[in-house]
Amino acid sequence: MTAAAPPVTPPVTPRVGLFATCLVDLYRPSVGFAAASLLEQAGCEVFVPRAQVCCGQPAYNAGDRANAAAIARQTINLFEGFDYIVAPSGSCAGMLRRHYPDLLSDDPQYATRAQSVADKTWELIVFLTDVRGWTDIDASWPASVTYHDACSGLRELGVKNQPRQLLEKVEGLELRELEAADVCCGFGGTFCIKYPEVSGAMVDNKVDEIVATGAATVLSGDLGCLMNIAGRLSRRGEAVEARHMAEILAGPAIGPAIGRTADSDGGKA
Amino acid sequence: MTARDDILGRIRTALNRPEGAGPPPAPEYANQSLIPARAQGTPAELTERFIAMATEVDISIDRVAGAGGVGTAIAAWLSAEGLPDRAVVSPHPVMDAYGLDDAPGLTTHRDTTRGDDLVSITPTIAGIAETGSIMVTTGPGTPYTLNFLPETHIAIVHVDHIVGGYEDAWARVRSNGEIGTALPRTVTMITGPSRSSDIEREVTVGVHGPKRLHIVLVGDIEGGADGKKI
């Protein structure tokens, strides 16, 4: 799966609805700001509809299609007027892009609209590189990082080379690949709460590999995976810190890493 | 109602197909060939590929220029490997050409086997370049057991019977679309000696079938690099 071709005549300054995702909204606003900054750097006008909540994935994956569909309709109402809808998450973008049409296929009022929203929804990094053709990263991060391919982005949306392509442009950054970058970290939404021991073993493997690279920071494009990985790193007392891709790419204003505070960090903050 | 009626009835209900709907139109894919590139090439290329692929799967290969030299070559190989010099040979007339019965250092008998033979010598239908496989069939002169029960299976492959892919090998037993009893009872593609990795995923060779698969490749072919024969 690779990104589809951009529209024939892309708007000069596209109006982009930023779907921040519920985790970024609650846990890490800085990712939202970083995403908005990147979109603006790539020549977009960014809007953040205030009534946005969640993409509905927790309900959809729990078999609660009625609630998932209700939330999907809500999201469609809110975002369908934009030229593009962009999310700093492969998982949530994948929900809109790959699953809304299925979820609403029997809804005569929404089937077509769901498809239209799906067609213009993108994961942030892919939107920048493949839709905007923009790679003018102006950022510096003179340290070693490793990168975890978040599953939904990788397998539903083909996010693989694009983030690496952008990381290459970050001044001073050294990418050390994981042995198995594309193996699940064990997050899986509610999976990690329903099956904590299994999920724990999976994230432990991931952390082993991260530590083995010797990198100072682990990056990924999905906050769910990152919170899982950061939480395990912390539990194990590892020094490696976790950050969303957008934070590094957006440029100078970089705060403490996930789960670190200016006090607890002592690091790059 | 028999179980047959039940099952077919449920299938037709599930598919919404009436009974006696007849054969479906040929699917689109049926007319589009999808043979891997590695199954294609000149005879010389295919021969080289066959040898390379067969070697990868632990098949040993010996070359003889003509059919008459096969018996001597086998005797020499068995002796060099420290294997018994007595072999059961497929009771098929094609085996007469190989000088098996009068080769010094080789004792043969033509028969099927129940497992007391340690070495077998059989003909093959084809060598398949795609994966280094050989194709063997069951017939009146080619009992199936010779390919499986002895510890050492020696298969004779003619260079001009080396084909590219599985389909090409099948064309040699099924040129007229044979079905049912017009086909040999068994058609087998063998790719290396018997093996298993059931214990700790460690590959061990020689489980139920042969521990060694040795090919005697008969003849050579023009067209190798620098005008050499392959």
Added chain:
Amino acid sequence: MAHQISLDFSKNAARAQADTDLQSALAKLQRDTRLARSIITGRLPEFEDLRDRAVAIKDHTLANLDHYLETFEANVTDAGGHVHWCNDAGGARETILQICRDSDAKIVGKGKSMVSEEIALNDYLIAHGLEVVETDLGEYILQLRGETPSHVVMPAIHLKKEQIAETFRDHHTTLDPDRPLDVPRDMTEEARAKLREKFLAADVGITGANMLIAETGSIVVVTNEGNGDLTQTLPRVHIVIAAIEKVVPRVEDALSILRILARSATGQEITCYTTFATGPKRPDDLDGPEEFHLILLDNGRTKLLEGAFRDVLRCIRCGACQSACPVYGAVGGHAYGGVYGGPIGAVLTPALDGIDKAWPLPEASSFCGNCEAVCPMRIPLPGLMRRWRDIAHNEKLNKAGARRGLALWAWAARRPALYRLGARIALRLLKTFGGRRGYLRRVPLAGGWTTARDLPAPEGGTFIDLWQKENLGKTQGNTTGKTGS
């Protein structure tokens, strides 16, 4: 060896996670198959096209299944074989027992067959006085130990060689008790000798079939050991047991599927032995079975054909989804309770045994999608697991607590203004718990999360609120104007 559905995946999983031998075996399996797959698919540029072809073949066959089964039956019958249609496990077991009795059989040799596991055939035949010997090395080991396969193509992957050596010493009591059984080679040799006697003594051989070819009436059996060949050729009677979805139209179709089968299963180009067998021994043949019987089993397939689950009938039992699944890699096949572990089990077991019995399985997936990515037949396994979750939700099979939590969350998510208020409150609470440290060790109501990891404390403030503060006027959705709060 009847399989048992355990309702408690979590409990099974916990046992598996505590087994360090199993854990190292699973880690090796996943590492090895990952590497082998990348090498072997890298060598065949047409691999992805072949997957598409295989999907097209199976979809076409399934859409015309009655036709191809009837064609197959007619050709088997013309070739002198007998076709027995069986609705369910009971019918298949009785039919097979009757064939064995009609031929005065005492010893039955068996090739590896997952469908025979489905119908718990061995137990039944043994209970009716037959000696049944599994001949696949892995299955033979499991039979001696009274266990079931934990992987579709590597059935004894959960065992260490020391355990197998002990099993051989316990059962092969006529051999020198001090013989060396240190390496797999020693045990393979011993099994070869033991099983060779059985091959030669067996009256009936029972095998599965990887494919059935409609146009020729042939069956296809692939093995690496050669046991499938000895099982189907040495005994007087050969019984094939195959489920109805195994049929393909033509020889060429079988060849296309063969090109992806072993590559997906074991990372080999092709297995050592690929045998196409058609009917019983011919009059002039020197060996082969006098009788050829084919059991065509439904056992729930026609139900799957009806609806959303039809895609799973493309499955060719290669086990790629198991080898590639990180959940399988953490717990192994037995934790799934049913005949099939891993993603394919999470989809098939509810179909075979009922979703009420198998419920937790479709939920035990992180939906990482690797199963679908490696499945040679492109079966949308996560999507099918989600279908089961839909059904379980409708039938209220999931845990009450989880349902309540989800309902509360959804209720709020459908009311953006209220959701935002709730978010602010939740954040304040978390901040209180997290204090100035960046992580929370224990969080009320989030025990599942903090079992294995800390909860990173939020940065503070929601993005929407902060953005609004910074960008007044840009927050309006541009269509409905309904922006909440």
